[in-house]
Amino acid sequence: MENYRTEEEQVEALKRWWKENGRGTIIGVVLALGLGFGWQTWQKNAQISVENASNLYQQMLIALSTEDAQGAIQGRELAEQLKEEHRGTSYALFAALHLARLAVNENQPEQAESELRWVLGMAGEGDDIYQVANLRLARVLASQGNTDQALELLSTGSNEYLASYAIARGDVLLQLGREDEALVAYESAVASLDAGAPVPQTLQQKLQYLTARQAVNDAEAG
Numbered sequence: 001m002e003n004y005r006t007e008e009e010q011v012e013a014l015k016r017w018w019k020e021n022g023r024g025t026i027i028g029v030v031l032a033l034g035l036g037f038g039w040q041t042w043q044k045n046a047q048i049s050v051e052n053a054s055n056l057y058q059q060m061l062i063a064l065s066t067e068d069a070q071g072a073i074q075g076r077e078l079a080e081q082l083k084e085e086h087r088g089t090s091y092a093l094f095a096a097l098h099l100a101r102l103a104v105n106e107n108q109p110e111q112a113e114s115e116l117r118w119v120l121g122m123a124g125e126g127d128d129i130y131q132v133a134n135l136r137l138a139r140v141l142a143s144q145g146n147t148d149q150a151l152e153l154l155s156t157g158s159n160e161y162l163a164s165y166a167i168a169r170g171d172v173l174l175q176l177g178r179e180d181e182a183l184v185a186y187e188s189a190v191a192s193l194d195a196g197a198p199v200p201q202t203l204q205q206k207l208q209y210l211t212a213r214q215a216v217n218d219a220e221a222g
Contacts, residue, residue, distance in 0.1 A: 001156050001207065005118055007220065010042075018144050050089070050144075052085075052086070052099035053082060053085075053086040053091040053092070053144075055064070056081060056082050056086070057078075057082060057091040057094065057095065059078050060075050060078035060082065060095060060098070061075075062072065063078060064098065064102075064110065071198050072102070072121075074209060075098075076099065076102070077097075079095035079098055079099050080095075080098070080099075082095040083095055083096060083118070083141070084136075088122055090129065092122070093119050093122060093123055093129050094129070094135075096115045096118050096119045096122075096129045096217070097116075097119060097132070097133065097136070098112075098120075099115045100112040100116045100133075100136060100140075102114035103115060104140065109140050109143055109144050109146075112136075112140050113137060113140050113141065116133045116134075116136055116140065117137065118120075118138040119133040120133050120134060120137065128156065131157060131158055131160070131161045132161075134153055134157075135154070135157070135161065135164055135165060135168055137153060138150040138151075138153040138168055138172070139168060139171075141153070142171070142172045142175060145184050147175065150168075150172050151169065151172055151173075154168050154169040154172065155169075162189075162192035163189045163190075163192040163193050164189075166185050166186070166188040166189035166192055167186065167189045167203060168184070169185045170182045170183075170185030170186040170206065173185055174206070174210075176183055178211055179210055179214070180214070182206075182210060183207070183210040183211065186203060186207050186210065187207070189203060190203065190207070
C-alpha cells in the first residue's frame with residue numbers, strides 16, 4: 001500500500017508539474033524545432049541564392065566577353081538582374097563595377113558615377129570593393145572636372161591601396177598643373193609599395209618627367 005501511495009503521489013506530482021509547466025515546455029520544444037528547421041531552410045535558400053547569383057555572374061561575363069552589340073545588351077541585362085535580385089552580394093557589386101567600366105568606355109561618365117555610387121552605398125567602407133569603387137569614382141569625377149571632389153575621395157585609403165590612391169592623387173594634381181604636389185604624390189606611391197615590388201612603368205615615366213621639369217624650373221629660378 002505504501003508503494004501505491006508513493007506511485008500515486010508521484011503521478012499527482014507529475015500532473016501538477018505538467019499543469020504548471022507542460023504547456024511552456026511544449027511551446028519551447030516546438031519553437032526550438034521550428035528554429036532548427038527554419039535555420040536549415042534559411043541556409044538552404046541562402047546557398048541556392050548564392051549559386052543562382054554565381055551562375056548569373058558567369059553568364060554576364062561570357063556575354064560581355066563576346067564584344068558584340070547583342071552580347072553587350074545581354075551582359076547589361078544580366079548585370080541589372082544581379083543588382084535587383086541579389087543586391088548586397090559581391091556578385092551584384094562586381095556587376096555594377098562592370099557597368100561602370102562600360103559607361104566609361106562609352107564616354108558616359110554620369111552613368112559610371114551612378115553605378116560607382118551605388119556600389120559605395122552597398123559595400124562596407126573597409127571592404128576591398130569599396131576601396132576600388134571609391135578610387136574609380138575619383139577618376140571619373142576628375143575626368144568631369146570635379147577635381148576637388150576627386151582629391152577629397154583620394155585623401156584616405158586603406159594600407160593595401162595607399163600606392164594606388166597616391167598615383168591617382170598625383171594624376172589629378174598633374175591635371176591641375178600642380179606639378180610639385182604631383183611629384184610628391186608619386187614619390188609617396190613608390191614609398192607605399194611593398195618591399196621589393198617593381199615600380200610600374202607608367203609611374204616611373206611620370207616621376208622622370210616631373211623630376212626633369214623640376215630640375216629645369218630650379219635652373220631657371222637660379
